[in-house]
Amino acid sequence: MTEITRKIADIVSEAGVEFGVCTLFVRHTSASLVIQEAADPAARHDLEVWLERTAPENDPAYTHTEEGPDDMPSHIRSMITSTSTVIPITDGKLALGTWQGIFLAEHRRNTRPRQVVVHISP
Secondary structure (H helix, E strand, O other), X not given: OEEOHHHHHHHHHHHOOOOEEEEEEEOOOOEEEEEEEOOOHHHHHHHHHHHHHHOOOOOOXXXXXXXXXXXHHXXXXXXHOOOEEEEEEEOOEEOXXXXXXXXXXXXXXXXXXOOEEEEEEO
């Protein structure tokens, strides 16, 4: 999981919207967006371990395996997390809680460039 909070906060700041919403959408089926604990890296690690246990590689029940053993688990992990999220904007800033951060969760072992669409509405 890669924290993208600062990048998104900068985009919101540049938009100049005082009150509104910031919608984020990742344009992939094997990555996701999550809002989670940002202060303690152990929380991020535990979440990654849980996702690996929940959707393990090499499950003999998978039939979608052409792109490798991490392909189907990546789709499952994306499905149980989220490909989009909406965050309120208050006083020109993301209205995240004290410990919250925005993360791009990469569910493939061989990472590739990812695109996150950011839409800001007043």
